[in-house]
Amino acid sequence: MTERGLLIVLSGPSGVGKGTVRKAIFDNYNNDFDYSVSMTTRKQREGEVDGVDYYFRTKEQFEHLIREDGLLEYAEYVGNYYGTPLEYVNKTLDEGRDVFLEIEVQGALKVREKMPEGIFVFLSPPDLEELNSRIVNRGTDTHEMIEKRMTKAVEELKLIQYYDYVVENDTVNNAARKIRNIIESEHLKVTRNLKEFAEIIEEME
Numbered sequence: 001m002t003e004r005g006l007l008i009v010l011s012g013p014s015g016v017g018k019g020t021v022r023k024a025i026f027d028n029y030n031n032d033f034d035y036s037v038s039m040t041t042r043k044q045r046e047g048e049v050d051g052v053d054y055y056f057r058t059k060e061q062f063e064h065l066i067r068e069d070g071l072l073e074y075a076e077y078v079g080n081y082y083g084t085p086l087e088y089v090n091k092t093l094d095e096g097r098d099v100f101l102e103i104e105v106q107g108a109l110k111v112r113e114k115m116p117e118g119i120f121v122f123l124s125p126p127d128l129e130e131l132n133s134r135i136v137n138r139g140t141d142t143h144e145m146i147e148k149r150m151t152k153a154v155e156e157l158k159l160i161q162y163y164d165y166v167v168e169n170d171t172v173n174n175a176a177r178k179i180r181n182i183i184e185s186e187h188l189k190v191t192r193n194l195k196e197f198a199e200i201i202e203e204m205e
């Protein structure tokens with residue numbers, strides 16, 4: 001029987017750098033995990049590709065999938081839906097491959113309830129001022145949207161205690177390396193547990 005893959009959930013406030021750090025992990029390391037592309041009802045930004053960055057769907061299509069139980073989790077975030085297609089996650093984990101989710105905090109906590117065996121990593125900003133300047137400098141949001149994202153960020157930071165790991169995104173390379181190390185050490189734990197389990201069985205025989 002194939003050993004089920006690990007579910008890795010990278011979360012944290014909008015603008016902290018989750019996408020940038022995720023890209024660095026995928027670009028710079030020899031990874032054995034697959035990225036789960038989310039679905040959203042938000043407008044496609046310039047340069048974003050449907051099916052690569054997100055599956056861009058209408059509100060009606062998204063709500064249809066909710067009714068069909070097709071999402072592992074979903075959240076309404078500053079006026080739009082975002083969600084994780086369930087089938088892809090289950091299929092990939094069953095094939096023994098790790099799945100990497102990059103989602104906001106409400107959704108991550110819902111995943112934690114459904115799949116507590118996952119590894120939950122909170123990416124934190126050095127401070128709120130730096131978070132604000134990252135969102136501003138990204139240049140993708142209106143002033144009103146930036147305020148909404150910052151208000152939400154303060155609430156999200158209070159939920160840090162529900163995560164297994166907190167990684168500060170001081171520099172992209174540092175954060176990517178730390179997350180990669182976390183994933184490797186979690187794999188070693190699983191291997192060790194399986195070995196210990198096999199030894200116990202052997203002793204019993």
Ligand SMILES: Nc1ncnc2c1ncn2[C@@H]1O[C@H](COP(=O)(O)OP(=O)(O)OP(=O)(O)O)[C@@H](O)[C@H]1O
Pocket residue numbers: 012013014015016017018019020021134135137138169170171172
């Ligand atoms: N360590 C860092 N130092 C300085 N700037 C950074 C760092 N990490 C990311 N950034 C910049 O911060 C901005 C926000 O990053 P990014 O879009 O990856 O955040 P995010 O958490 O994925 O946002 P969202 O949740 O809204 O999708 C980008 O302009 C990115 O280049």
Ligand SMILES: Nc1nc2c(ncn2[C@@H]2O[C@H](COP(=O)(O)O)[C@@H](O)[C@H]2O)c(=O)[nH]1
Pocket residue numbers: 012013014015018038039042073074075077082083084102103104105106107108
């Ligand atoms: N709960 C979920 N949140 C998600 C998912 N995919 C992305 N996100 C998060 O939404 C916000 C806003 O994203 P943006 O692309 O509009 O800046 C951000 O924190 C994302 O990480 C998902 O499937 N579920």
